[in-house]
Amino acid sequence: MSSALNLSHEPVTKIPHGKLVMWAFLASELMFFSGFFGAFIVLRNANYDTFGQGSALLSWPLALVNTFILIGSSLTMAMCIYHLERKNNRFFQLFLGLTILGGFGFLIVKFIEYSSKFEHGLFPGQEHHTLFFSFYFMMTGFHAIHVIAGMIPMSFMWFKSFTKKGYPYPVKVETLGLYWHFVDLMWIFIFPALYLMIPYHGAIGGH
Amino acid sequence: MGHDHGNVIPSYMKVFYTLCTLTVLTVVAAKSLHFPASWGTPGDILHVSIGVIIAVIKVIAVMYIFMHLKFDHPFLRFLVYVPAFLFVVLTFALNFLESWDYIH
Numbered sequence: 001m002s003s004a005l006n007l008s009h010e011p012v013t014k015i016p017h018g019k020l021v022m023w024a025f026l027a028s029e030l031m032f033f034s035g036f037f038g039a040f041i042v043l044r045n046a047n048y049d050t051f052g053q054g055s056a057l058l059s060w061p062l063a064l065v066n067t068f069i070l071i072g073s074s075l076t077m078a079m080c081i082y083h084l085e086r087k088n089n090r091f092f093q094l095f096l097g098l099t100i101l102g103g104f105g106f107l108i109v110k111f112i113e114y115s116s117k118f119e120h121g122l123f124p125g126q127e128h129h130t131l132f133f134s135f136y137f138m139m140t141g142f143h144a145i146h147v148i149a150g151m152i153p154m155s156f157m158w159f160k161s162f163t164k165k166g167y168p169y170p171v172k173v174e175t176l177g178l179y180w181h182f183v184d185l186m187w188i189f190i191f192p193a194l195y196l197m198i199p200y201h202g203a204i205g206g207h
Numbered sequence: 208m209g210h211d212h213g214n215v216i217p218s219y220m221k222v223f224y225t226l227c228t229l230t231v232l233t234v235v236a237a238k239s240l241h242f243p244a245s246w247g248t249p250g251d252i253l254h255v256s257i258g259v260i261i262a263v264i265k266v267i268a269v270m271y272i273f274m275h276l277k278f279d280h281p282f283l284r285f286l287v288y289v290p291a292f293l294f295v296v297l298t299f300a301l302n303f304l305e306s307w308d309y310i311h
Contacts (some may be wrong), residue, residue, distance in 0.1 A: 010230045015280045023283050027290040041301040049253075078273045082215060098270050102304070135255050174275075181274045189298075191230075192258040196237035199240050 020176045026182045033186055036139050040193060047131060053197050054132025059113060060195040066109045067191050073102025074184040077177045078130060084170045089161060095157045096173075099180065103151040110144050139190055146183045150176070215272070222272045226265055233261050255302055263295060 044051045080095035117123055117133070124134040153176055161167040236257050256301040278286055284304075 002254060003246065015283060020283070020286075023286050027286055030290045030294055034290075034297055035256065037294075038297055038301055041298065045302070065229070068227065071226045071230065073225065074226075074273055075219060078219050079216070082219075177275055181269055185269055186268050188262050189268075192233055192237065192262060197258050198237075199253050 016171045018171060018173075019037070019178070022178050025074060025145060026178060027075065029182060033189075035137075036135075036142070037189065037193065041136050043135070045129060050129065051132050054129040054136070054186045055196075056200045057120075057129065062109055062113050063191050063195045066106050069102050069105045070184045070187050073099045073106070074181050076102065077180045081170065081174050081177050084167070084173055089166050092167070092173075093158065093161050093188050096154060096161070100151055101161070103147050103154070106147055107144060110140065121150070126168050136194055139194065143183070143186055143190060146189070150180050150183055153181070158175070217311075218272050222268045222308075226270055229261050229265050233258060236261070252302060256299070259295070259298055 010195035076095045076098040079098060080092050083089075083095060088162060095105070114137075117136075122133055124130050124137060126133075157167050157173060157176070235255070240254060240257065270287065277288065
């Protein structure tokens with residue numbers, strides 16, 4: 001009988017460790033964003049006019065474009081996992097590439113939006129709308145950081161898939177996919193909260 | 208290896224179309240639903256609630272199909288339900304309670 005320890009054990013829960021940890025991380029991330037939303041709701045209800053005027057200055061069509069980009073990239077992420085599990089490396093590369101492209105597209109639109117805000121003096125510390133734009137930059141900024149954080153390992157996997165060995169780790173891609181879908185989920189709440197739920201029906205005109 | 212859930216592409220496409228439709232619905236609801244000004248804060252609560260309900264439907268679709276919660280271990284569902292439930296309760300409760308404070 002061998003005296004060596006057998007370390008090749010199966011997870012007790014039958015869930016891959018990485019995946020379980022990612023779900024736990026996402027649960028904590030949800031609580032992190034809950035803090036933002038909670039503060040946003042409380043202050044919005046106390047400052048209807050300020051938030052109404054600030055929200056009306058945002059460009060909801062640009063945010064709508066970003067929503068469709070993120071929904072599309074969520075679909076391509078799910079498709080790339082599907083194809084990797086079936087060892088269709090070419091489709092995996094195609095869909096992962098499209099997902100990364102979606103991330104870039106989102107950031108470009110965000111950059112256009114931010115540039116316009118700075119051009120018009122709409123940022124925290126200015127005389128008007130400071131409170132609303134503090135929330136705007138904080139919530140969308142943290143969200144954009146999450147997008148960038150997701151794109152870095154995705155790019156690594158994509159480049160690795162072109163090597164001779166390819167990228168033979170579907171569970172890792174699935175785990176990263178969970179994170180990417182979560183980024184999409186947060187945008188699903190941020191989009192109506194900041195851009196659409198204007199507390200009064202004033203003139204709509206974004207920058 | 209990940210679990211093989213069979214051909215899930217039709218389900219993915221259904222979710223994708225549902226998300227696109229609900230996104231358009233969110234914009235239409237936000238831009239066209241004008242409650243009477245006399246409704247004041249309750250009108251705003253209703254306005255926000257419609258947006259939150261549509262967002263919750265979208266989130267459920269993404270979590271169940273794209274994130275594979277439908278096929279995964281029940282423990283994962285439990286792990287997600289608790290913070291997700293708290294998040295939705297917080298959104299609704301703060302919106303209602305805070306607004307209520309300003310009505311009275």
